[in-house]
Amino acid sequence: METNLVMEGVKFMFLGMGTVFAFLIIMIMAINLMSYIIHRFFPEPKAADIAVNTANEQQDKNKIVAAITAAIAHHRQG
Amino acid sequence: MKNIVIKFLALFMLLAFANTTAGASEHEAVAKASTHKEETYVSKPFSEMIMGFLKDTGVVALVNPDPNELSANGEHMSSFHQGLGRVIMILITFFLFWLAIAKGFEPLLLLPIAFGGFLANIPVANIAGAHGFLGVIYNMGLSNEMFPIIIFMGVGAMTDFGPLLSNPKTALLGGAAQFGIFGTLVGAVALSHYGFVDFTLQQASAISIIGGADGPTSIFIATKLAPELLGAIAVASYSYMAMVPIIQPPIMKALTTDAERKIKMTTLRHVTRLEKLVFPILVLSLAIMVLPESTPLIGAFMFGNFLKESGVVERLNDTLQNALINITTIFLGLGVGSKLAADQFLVPDTMFIMILGIIAFSVGTAAGVLMAKLMNLFPGHKINPLIGSAGVSAVPMAARVSNKVGMEYDRTNMLLMHAMGPNVAGVIGSAVAAGVLISLFQ
Structure with a gap:
């Protein structure tokens, strides 16, 4: 065919x-x-959540700076 | 004292006995070897030995071939294919070396293929025969379509579907470009209908898949439908893929206006990780429902992509993308090269395959561009027709060409990521087209 x-x-x-x-x-x-x-x-986690996280981190950093400043002050006094 | 002497003598005798038996067995071995040699080796005068050796050289085999020598397929060859044809083929492989090394045309595949072809054309040694190492490689992974599938897994692991997911409608461009396959199929059967060549429908289909611009798919289909044409199809497919930057731009420019080439596309939206993770499963499920014949290719492709997007099997992903695909590429190249033997490649069909291949490529490119222009007639975000040409697979070369041509007209118009959408859709499209062709011949 x-x-x-x-x-x-x-x-x-x-x-x-x-x-x-x-x-x-x-x-x-x-x-x-x-x-x-x-x-x-x-x-996905929204931008606001991330912003809150970074705000927390900023607070932590401030605390660390405060602690270091205090330690230095204490050292100078002593 | 007496005791010691007896012990000494006993030891001495033991040693002597051991020595004689060892010596005897050595003698027997030598005797056996000499009788074995006497069966096969007849001492001949030195001049006759030199003549016999000279008769076995490659020069004699090329100039005055043995009419009883069989090809890799176990068939008799014409004296042209045994002599001059082999020399021509070796020169062609040198040309391919030059293309790969000096011109940078897909060297990763062209070099192994060309060297395989070089080896396959050596007289007497029969490297491409069933017991030669090229023949073993061919039977190991090409005749059973294993290597193209493994390559597909690696390509899947390298592919990012993000651009496609953020602008899904560009997938249509990848579909339109498959017209290169089916348009050429009609052309090929028309050629044989009017008596120019004698291609069966299977052979015509295997040739037209070159238009999919996807190496592994071409090899997969060719081994399934027309293994006798594998060498020519693979060489045409890979050399045209390498020539995408030369073939495509003139077609793209001819079919678009200046204003169209300057269309700026909206920025792509962010694609979440979960979308990328679900996508391979989604496409494979669709393939299962619509066209199970395409699932070997799409399944392997999506397996690689799923491993990558899962993010928890970095080692396997790395192996697929690098070690495994590299090893397979070497074997695939050599195996395809074994089909470049003169008796299979230096036939009139090869010329038609080369011509039909470039037609398939050009038609696919044109169809993609025209589809983009058609889609612009509908309301919605405008598409730059230059990304239509990326619908032929050839990842990522075709997308880069779209980007380059676009930047020639507007330095600030970055089309690369937009073109990746149709580009990866083209891979899926050619896998579907391959599935259709296979299912038609079941």
Whole structure:
């Protein structure tokens, strides 16, 4: 039987490009859904939390400076 | 005193006995060896020995080949493929060395492939045969599609899906570029339909996958559908990938206007770690549901990426990205090189594969750029069409080309990260296309 190879090729082309696009479009929708869910329910620690942390660190630093100053003063007195 | 003498004598006798038995066994061994030699070795005059040796040299084998010598496939070869053809192939491998070393064309793969080809064209030694070391390497990991899969794991571990996740719609550009594969498939079957060449549908599919611009995928498909064309397909695929900076820019410039090339894209949003971690599982799940045939490639790719993004197996990630992929690259290159033997490469088909390959590449590039222009007709953030060309895989070379061409027109327009989105989507796209082709021939 003589099959028309060119027609076969065109069929392959439509099927192949169709599958590739279908897959990628589903993937895009899935990515968008995933991003929405993750940002909605599992957000990363917000900038405010980080700011609070740094504020705490600043306080710690101040305490350390105070302690060192006190120690130096004590040393000079003695 | 008497006691000592007796002991001494006894010791002496023991030693003497041991000595004689040892001597006897030595004699026997010598006798055996000499009889063994007498079976195979016949004393010849010195002149005859020199003549026999000269007959075994490579020069004689190339000039006056033995008509009974079989190729690596165990078939008879024409005297052209045994003599002059081998010399031509060795010169071609020298040209590939020059391309790799002086021009920097994908040296990591081109050098092992070219040296494998050099070794495969040595007469008499039959290195590419089933028992030669190249043949052993080929059977170890290429004929069963193992090496491309391992390479895919390493590529997965090196890939950052961040740019794709922050702008998912650019994945469509990676899909459009796969038109290079299927458009060329039609071209290849048309060529054989009108009698220029004689490609079967399988062979045409294996050739057109060059348009996916993805080395491991090309090798994977070629070994599955048309192993006899593997050498030409792999060489075409890797040499065109290396020539991306030469092939793509003229096409990109021809299809875009000056204003389009200066489009600035919005900055990418931050992608959280959890998104990157879920993504490989998500894509693999989709592949399982839509097209299980594509899961060997996508599964290996996502395995590598998952190890990387998990952040808890730094050692394995490091091995995948470096040691494992390097070792596999050496073997893959040599194995592909073994298919550069003259009797398999110096055939008219090779020329058509080279021509179809570059058409596939150009069509893919053009399709990506045109898709970006099409997407700009819809409302939403505008896309710079120059990143469309990155939809052919060739990670990260194609993305760098987009960036470079963009900066030629506007020094401040950094497109690299934007182009990485379609670039990695192109890898997924070609893996899906490969899965479609495999499923069609099941």
